[in-house]
Amino acid sequence: MKDTILISEIFGPTIQGEGALIGQPTIFVRTGGCDYRCSWCDTLYAVESKYRHDWKPMVAEDVMAEIEKLSGGKPLMVTISGGNPAIQDCTELLQLGKERRYQFCIETQGSIAADWFADLDILTLSPKPPSSGMDTDWKKFDACISAAKGNPKLALKLVIFDDADYEYAQKAAAKYPDLPLYLQPGNHSTDSSIPADMDGLNARMRWLIDKATSDQWYNATILPQLHVQIWGNERGV
Amino acid sequence: MKDTILISEIFGPTIQGEGALIGQPTIFVRTGGCDYRCSWCDTLYAVESKYRHDWKPMVAEDVMAEIEKLSGGKPLMVTISGGNPAIQDCTELLQLGKERRYQFCIETQGSIAADWFADLDILTLSPKPPSSGMDTDWKKFDACISAAKGNPKLALKLVIFDDADYEYAQKAAAKYPDLPLYLQPGNHSTDSSIPADMDGLNARMRWLIDKATSDQWYNATILPQLHVQIWGNERGV
Numbered sequence: 001m002k003d004t005i006l007i008s009e010i011f012g013p014t015i016q017g018e019g020a021l022i023g024q025p026t027i028f029v030r031t032g033g034c035d036y037r038c039s040w041c042d043t044l045y046a047v048e049s050k051y052r053h054d055w056k057p058m059v060a061e062d063v064m065a066e067i068e069k070l071s072g073g074k075p076l077m078v079t080i081s082g083g084n085p086a087i088q089d090c091t092e093l094l095q096l097g098k099e100r101r102y103q104f105c106i107e108t109q110g111s112i113a114a115d116w117f118a119d120l121d122i123l124t125l126s127p128k129p130p131s132s133g134m135d136t137d138w139k140k141f142d143a144c145i146s147a148a149k150g151n152p153k154l155a156l157k158l159v160i161f162d163d164a165d166y167e168y169a170q171k172a173a174a175k176y177p178d179l180p181l182y183l184q185p186g187n188h189s190t191d192s193s194i195p196a197d198m199d200g201l202n203a204r205m206r207w208l209i210d211k212a213t214s215d216q217w218y219n220a221t222i223l224p225q226l227h228v229q230i231w232g233n234e235r236g237v
Numbered sequence: 238m239k240d241t242i243l244i245s246e247i248f249g250p251t252i253q254g255e256g257a258l259i260g261q262p263t264i265f266v267r268t269g270g271c272d273y274r275c276s277w278c279d280t281l282y283a284v285e286s287k288y289r290h291d292w293k294p295m296v297a298e299d300v301m302a303e304i305e306k307l308s309g310g311k312p313l314m315v316t317i318s319g320g321n322p323a324i325q326d327c328t329e330l331l332q333l334g335k336e337r338r339y340q341f342c343i344e345t346q347g348s349i350a351a352d353w354f355a356d357l358d359i360l361t362l363s364p365k366p367p368s369s370g371m372d373t374d375w376k377k378f379d380a381c382i383s384a385a386k387g388n389p390k391l392a393l394k395l396v397i398f399d400d401a402d403y404e405y406a407q408k409a410a411a412k413y414p415d416l417p418l419y420l421q422p423g424n425h426s427t428d429s430s431i432p433a434d435m436d437g438l439n440a441r442m443r444w445l446i447d448k449a450t451s452d453q454w455y456n457a458t459i460l461p462q463l464h465v466q467i468w469g470n471e472r473g474v
Contacts, residue, residue: 013450015459022259023419023460025450076455182260198435202467209467213250213262218313222252223260229466230439230446 004057005088008032008046010066011236016079017227019124019182020155021105026077027067029093031055034083035111038132040161042190045235046083060092067102075101077121086112086144094119107157111140113147120152125179127172129158129165131186138175154179160208161186173220183208183222192233201228241294242325245269245283247303248473253316254464256361256419257392258342263314264304266330268292271320272348275369277398279427282472283320297329304339312338314358323349323381331356344394348377350384357389362416364409366395366402368423375412391416397445398423410457420445420459429470438465 012027032055034047045051058066067078078097080090086108094104094116105122117123127141128134148154156179158169165186173181185204189197205224212220231237249264269292271284282288295303304315315334317327323345331341331353342359354360364378365371385391393416395406402423410418422441426434442461449457468474 013453013455015446015450023458025455025457025459071455072453074453074455205467209252213252216250216309216311216313218250218262218308218311220262221260222262224463224466226461226463229461230442 002059003089003092004059005063005090005093006032006055007058007063008055008083009236010063010070012070013076014237015226017225018184018223019157020122020180021077022223022226024077026079027070029063029067029078029080031080031082031085031088033087035087036084036109036128036134038128038134040132040186040188040190042187043083060096063093064096067097077103077105080104080106084108084112086114091116108144110144111137113140113143115147117144117147118149118151120148122155123148123152124155124157126157126159129160129168131161131165155182156180157182157184159184159186161188166211181220183212183220185224187225187228190233192235196228196232239296240326240329241296242300242327242330243269243292244295244300245292245320246473247300247307249307250313251474252463254462255421255460256394257359257417258314259460259463261314263316264307266300266304266315266317268317268319268322268325270324272324273321273346273365273371275365275371277369277423277425277427279424280320297333300330301333304334305337314340314342317341317343321345321349323351326353328353345381347381348374350377350380352384354381354384355386355388357385359392360385360389361392361394363394363396366397366405368398368402392419393417394419394421396421396423398425403448418457420449420457422461424462424465427470429472433465433469
């Protein structure tokens with residue numbers, strides 16, 4: 001039997017709402033399962049094991065067929081997200097996709113290194129700040145960078161809710177001065193059953209811009225989650 | 238007497254709200270005066286001649302001193318905007334700033350070429366679509382690209398209000414296939430005396446994303462005006 005990838009959802013094309021590729025058309029492949037449980041996780045349906053029956057084991061050919069169907073067979077950037085996609089084996093998916101000229105990026109917290117990171121076009125590493133309740137193992141984080149073997153473009157994305165997160169972000173940025181750096185105000189408003197708190201989210205964005213520019217942190221790119229601005233907490237967009 | 242630049246406002250550091258540098262800390266230098274009068278112009282205070290008494294002629298040293306004061310002397314990207322900054326002589330400003338390791342980008346409609354385009358780091362060309370009421374002179378547009386002499390990174394940014402603008406954008410993109418391409422939903426809600434129509438702006442953003450992705454226009458980056466999302470119609474942010 002062939003290896004499968006555990007899939008929570010595949011949707012798009014839509015635009016990437018965050019980070020280095022913000023605004024770029026992409027298809028999202030969201031895998032199920034995560035080694036973390038961040039306090040403010042906005043995709044619990046792809047993280048908590050109680051949702052595991054919603055996740056579908058799919059062989060790479062079937063995932064690729066769905067991507068091609070959604071994109072009309074025209075290559076574009078595919079974003080593999082999660083959960084933590086690093087716990088899946090995406091080797092074959094990347095191989096199939098690249099043969100057909102699709103590009104691939106993932107976002108991961110950097111807790112698990114996978115050999116197939118070296119086959120990505122973009123690898124966004126997003127270590128989780130104190131407000132998440134998680135601890136960062138920087139040795140494992142470094143192993144993720146090593147696994148990329150210098151092939152994909154790397155990006156460092158840091159979610160910031162409060163002063164403690166901001167300090168964590170400053171230290172992480174200082175530790176990896178060569179990585180393009182993205183700061184993202186944390187989203188406290190992820191309950192899809194109520195409208196997103198745009199006033200609160202924009203207030204945190206303004207706070208972060210003021211703080212970072214006051215500190216002359218000019219090499220940080222500061223971006224909100226655009227999909228929340230545009231669609232609120234809606235899923236599949 | 239030294240040459241002066243006509244300045245409408247200098248403010249920041251804040252983040253760039255649009256286009257290729259979205260989210261990046263920058264100081265804005267807005268020049269006064271424009272050869273266009275777009276129907277939906279969102280900075281009439283830097284365009285219409287009735288505001289000309291608000292514009293201050295400043296020598297390059299004084300503009301640079303203000304930039305250094307606002308940035309605390311730490312170099313960053315300076316965005317020269319307008320009005321149409323191409324009608325000013327920014328040669329000396331760029332020379333002074335580059336000596337002090339500042340970077341410079343401008344946005345212009347591409348109607349007037351200036352020799353100092355070749356000294357920029359980024360040149361964003363934003364030809365105006367039919368809804369603006371303006372006509373594009375593509376010879377002059379090409380002269381702007383030539384003036385850059387291959388030095389700055391170029392970007393093509395197209396504002397889209399409606400189907401006619403969308404078609405114009407498609408043609409412009411086809412004419413310049415090598416330029417990184419940014420699509421921006423038009424802002425009909427620029428009256429600073431009333432709150433921005435966020436619902437209307439987000440609806441146009443969703444319309445544009447749907448349309449471009451349905452047309453498999455995957456090399457276009459689609460971004461709203463982030464500063465309007467964050468601050469509404471406030472000035473100086």
